[in-house]
Amino acid sequence: MKIRTIRYIFKEGFVNTYRNKLMSLASLVIVVASLIVFGVFVLIALILEHNISIWSEQPQLEAFCYEDLDDAQVDQIEEAIKRISEIKEYEKVDKEQALEKMREKLGENAAILDGYGAEIFPVSFIIKLKDVETSRKVVSKLEKISGIQKVSYSQDTIEVLSRISHWVKLGSSLMVIIFLTVSVFIIANTIKLTVFARRKEINIMKYIGATDWFIRWPFIVEGVIISLIGAVLAFIISAYGYKAIADKFSQDQFLANAQILSLVDIKDVWGVLALSYVIIAVVVGTIGSSMSIRRHLKV
Amino acid sequence: MVELKNVSKTYPNGTVALRDVNLKIDKGEFVFLVGPSGSGKTTLVKLLLKEEDATSGEVYVNGYDVTSMTRYEVPYLRRSLGFVFQDFRLLPNKTVYENVAFAMIITEALPKEIRRQVPMALALVGLSRKANMYPSQLSGGEQQRVALARALVNNPALLIADEPTGNLDPETSWEIMKLLSEVNHRGTTVIVATHEKSIVDEMKKRVVSISKGVIVRDQEKGQYKDEDKNNQIHI
Numbered sequence: 453m454k455i456r457t458i459r460y461i462f463k464e465g466f467v468n469t470y471r472n473k474l475m476s477l478a479s480l481v482i483v484v485a486s487l488i489v490f491g492v493f494v495l496i497a498l499i500l501e502h503n504i505s506i507w508s509e510q511p512q513l514e515a516f517c518y519e520d521l522d523d524a525q526v527d528q529i530e531e532a533i534k535r536i537s538e539i540k541e542y543e544k545v546d547k548e549q550a551l552e553k554m555r556e557k558l559g560e561n562a563a564i565l566d567g568y569g570a571e572i573f574p575v576s577f578i579i580k581l582k583d584v585e586t587s588r589k590v591v592s593k594l595e596k597i598s599g600i601q602k603v604s605y606s607q608d609t610i611e612v613l614s615r616i617s618h619w620v621k622l623g624s625s626l627m628v629i630i631f632l633t634v635s636v637f638i639i640a641n642t643i644k645l646t647v648f649a650r651r652k653e654i655n656i657m658k659y660i661g662a663t664d665w666f667i668r669w670p671f672i673v674e675g676v677i678i679s680l681i682g683a684v685l686a687f688i689i690s691a692y693g694y695k696a697i698a699d700k701f702s703q704d705q706f707l708a709n710a711q712i713l714s715l716v717d718i719k720d721v722w723g724v725l726a727l728s729y730v731i732i733a734v735v736v737g738t739i740g741s742s743m744s745i746r747r748h749l750k751v
Numbered sequence: 752m753v754e755l756k757n758v759s760k761t762y763p764n765g766t767v768a769l770r771d772v773n774l775k776i777d778k779g780e781f782v783f784l785v786g787p788s789g790s791g792k793t794t795l796v797k798l799l800l801k802e803e804d805a806t807s808g809e810v811y812v813n814g815y816d817v818t819s820m821t822r823y824e825v826p827y828l829r830r831s832l833g834f835v836f837q838d839f840r841l842l843p844n845k846t847v848y849e850n851v852a853f854a855m856i857i858t859e860a861l862p863k864e865i866r867r868q869v870p871m872a873l874a875l876v877g878l879s880r881k882a883n884m885y886p887s888q889l890s891g892g893e894q895q896r897v898a899l900a901r902a903l904v905n906n907p908a909l910l911i912a913d914e915p916t917g918n919l920d921p922e923t924s925w926e927i928m929k930l931l932s933e934v935n936h937r938g939t940t941v942i943v944a945t946h947e948k949s950i951v952d953e954m955k956k957r958v959v960s961i962s963k964g965v966i967v968r969d970q971e972k973g974q975y976k977d978e979d980k981n982n983q984i985h986i
Contacts, residue, residue: 661829
């Protein structure tokens with residue numbers, strides 16, 4: 453294809469988009485709406501992912517041994533822990549360290565520990581997992597090891613979070629697929645109306661020897677223009693919208709202190725968002741317009 | 752230039768449009784295809800453009816084997832010939848100049864070539880002064896002349912006109928016919944499908960008469976016989 457032909461194709465695409473202002477606008481609105489919905493789901497998924505990784509960084513499990521075990525028995529337990537494949541890393545807290553920790557915890561009141569030796573404290577293991585979702589399984593494995601008295605873990609938060617994340621990911625992929633399919637059909641419909649309005653023109657072009665691609669490209673350009681403008685608008689709206697919510701969130705003392713949820717900084721995610729918008733726009737625009745023109749090329 | 756060998760065409764609904772047609776048109780000829788509506792005349796033209804495929808037989812146009820041609824080769828066949836329709840088929844939102852230039856743009860011609868050829872084609876049909884007008888601002892005869900200029904701008908070796916004067920008054924029809932005749936004198940093969948008796952009779956060219964899907968008469972310097980209209984078969 454020659455450069456002048458490409459120039460012709462782009463010119464035609466732009467002119468036609470402008471000429472069908474009303475229909476272009478209608479598709480634009482739908483594209484923007486679908487992309488915003490898509491963006492919201494992407495952001496929610498990113499936030500959850502972010503929070504889960506924060507939680508994963510914190511010690512998740514702590515397995516306490518009985519106080520009266522000797523060193524050999526403790527070593528046996530350590531061996532058993534090493535064999536659990538879901539564990540990323542662990543840290544052994546011996547009796548001395550446990551006493552020290554308790555002192556720190558008590559602060560001024562540490563005096564009440566005077567007269568007690570380190571032997572009253574159990575040896576414990578602080579464990580980090582590779583994947584939070586396996587926490588329940590690992591806990592039951594740990595509990596089966598003889599000599600372990602008790603396993604403490606922030607069960608609720610981790611489990612709820614991982615379960616929510618699982619469902620949100622599933623649900624949002626589903627919603628995104630539905631919305632994108634709808635967008636494809638709506639763009640296809642817009643272009644179909646354009647094609648229908650210009651079927652005579654297409655017919656003439658076929659008769660004077662235009663190739664199918666020569667006829668098809670301007671329509672594809674039209675579809676891509678509409679969806680790219682949609683992507684830009686959707687990006688502006690969702691980025692500013694998110695920023696506004698994030699600002700509100702950080703200003704709110706209660707939420708900020710509770711540290712239940714930490715938001716992702718928009719600076720870290722705008723790239724992902726913009727890139728996925730553009731890719732989706734191009735794909736949706738291309739599929740939409742190619743779908744609608746096929747039938748009219750058979751002359 | 753054009754050759755049909757034992758060509759038959761049956762439409763999917765069972766209508767037999769052409770029955771074992773043999774026709775040969777040489778380079779530089781001017782041929783009228785005559786016959787009443789439903790005679791198969793239009794089907795024959797459609798076969799030449801590969802708008803329809805022959806059910807059996809072979810069709811050769813401009814050195815192309817039309818019968819065995821794939822869908823992707825069709826545009827190139829059509830570029831090699833000029834085609835004029837009864838209803839002009841100009842692009843309404845393009846000027847006269849742009850309409851003619853468009854036939855060259857689709858062939859990816861050089862802009863320099865386009866700037867040279869389009870004014871020449873418009874001069875040939877006598878519309879140089881109306882180059883910047885839109886089709887809606889022109890009379891029917893002028894529109895058909897634009898269509899003719901578009902058909903000729905790529906210098907085709909063969910020009911096919913399907914009822915080119917069907918929508919025009921007698922006087923304008925004559926102008927178009929004179930133009931076609933001139934084009935023929937310049938060396939282009941011309942095929943005109945028509946049922947305009949007075950024109951066919953006056954022009955004294957080769958006349959191929961089709962009736963009920965069969966070529967019933969093929970005559971040099973022929974006339975449009977009344978029998979052609981009555982669907983009687985003369986051999």
